[in-house]
Amino acid sequence: MGRRTAWWRAVCRVAVVAAVAGALGTAGAGAGTPSAVAAGTPAPYGFSPDATAVPGVAGTADTALLQPGRTYRSSLPVTGGVHYRLELDAASRIYVSATAVPPADATVSASDGIRVSVRDAEGDSCSFETESYGGGRSARPITAVAAREPSAERSRCAGAGTYYAVVERVGTTAPEDVAWDLELATFSEPPLRDTAATTAPESWDSASPEPVTGEAETRDGGTGFASAVPLAQGVWRADVVPGQTAFYKVPVGWGEQLSASAELAGSAEGSRIAVGALELSVHNPVRAPLDDVSLNYHGTRRSVALDPLPPVAYENRYGNTDQVRGVRFGGSYYLVVHVAPQLAERFGDGPYALTLRVRVDGPEERGPAYAGRFAPRDVFTAVEAGEPGGSAASGGGSGDGSGGDDTVLTVVAVGGIGGGTVILAVLAVWAGVGRRRAPQSWSR
DSSP states (O other), X not given: OOHHHHHHHHHHHHHHHHHHHHHHHHHOGGGOOOOOOOSSSOOOOOOOTTOEEOOOBSSSTTOOBOOTTOEEEEEEOSSSOEEEEEEEOSSOEEEEEEEEEOOTTOXXXXXXXXXXXXXXXXXXXXXXXXXXXXGGOOOOOEEEEEEEOOBTTBGGGSSSEEEEXXXXXXXXXXXXXXXXXXXXXXXXXXXXXXXXXXXXXXXXXXXXXXXXXXXXXXXXXXXXXXXXXXXXXXXXXEEEOTTOEEEEEEEEOTTOEEEXXXXXOOOOOSSOOEEEEEEEEEEOTTOOEXXXXXXXXXXXXXXXXXXXXXXXXXXXXXXXXXXXXXXXXXXXXXXXXXXXXXXXXXXXXXXXXXXXXXXXXXXXXXXXXXXXXXXXXXXEEOEETTOOOOOTTTTSSOSSOOOTTHHHHHHHHHHXXXXXXXXXXXXXXXXXXXXXXXXXXXXX
């Protein structure tokens, strides 16, 4: 497939998702679906509307079952870990993401955060990750991911059976602390159909690319991972307010390389400074944090850029750094922007003009052949058994590989969408086509 075709399909898919989100938000604003963030009062974290409420318990007895590909809502107490049960096969890689959401007015220190681990039936750790707030010390959604990866080197986590996901708070607590809300998401990666290399690529272009230029297009962010607003390569603008966290997602295919920067426009002159006024982070399709940067704001225009990620490759999982290991599959990569409440104390309530510059470089490549299906499929791009290759832009692993949705996507992207009736008609056609076709300690 040519690069031009892949790019066009990426643009079309972004147009479809954005139009669907806009139409549904207009037609069913009272249905409980998270909506995009607009300027004004910061919205709370947007939990997935499909999330199932489950209790977290202190031990392994009477634990709620988490099924791969599903999203759940729970609560994280001030002290002690909460346990959930996993029933796993012997071959799939399972990832458990936990997003903790403290109250907006909570006080957090640099060492406060969460730890997520996956353990076997005997309580031995298969992997864990700790994520803390760091120097920003601004209460916001925080995410960590742990995994069960079958490995010859870690035989105790290689078999089928019962495992447990455990989430706990780290850092210091105070008597006035309260429980945090918790969103759990589970992901399943099937084994490969054929063998693959077991070493990471030795070199890749880590130089910062030229910033993307052009006219900025307005695109407000979502309030959570489930409502993350799609972005293609380009320049994007939004109005943000102190205390807000905005979520975006970028399709990145096999062999492609993501880079991004964020800029706050000037608002005032003076000697004041807001430390850690804005934080930009990037997460992979299973929501694992890969990198983050922050900027101090002086009232004048400031920008900050993430280090370019390595090109997406299956073999990255054998790399030596968290950033490389996390770029292991194509799909939706998330950009999360948080504006610290302290900005209001120094420079006012805003809104402030945010500019995101997003670049996706590199030649499109065919992904590896998997002997099964990802769960959930919509956030991944994979080459599964009996399906053609593809990138996140082209939606490889779409069913029977017929590519029959291109026509629908092209009609939507070229013709534009102005109302819910057209959306529903397009979705009906599309559905018909579908019926025909902390440091992460992930083991290797």
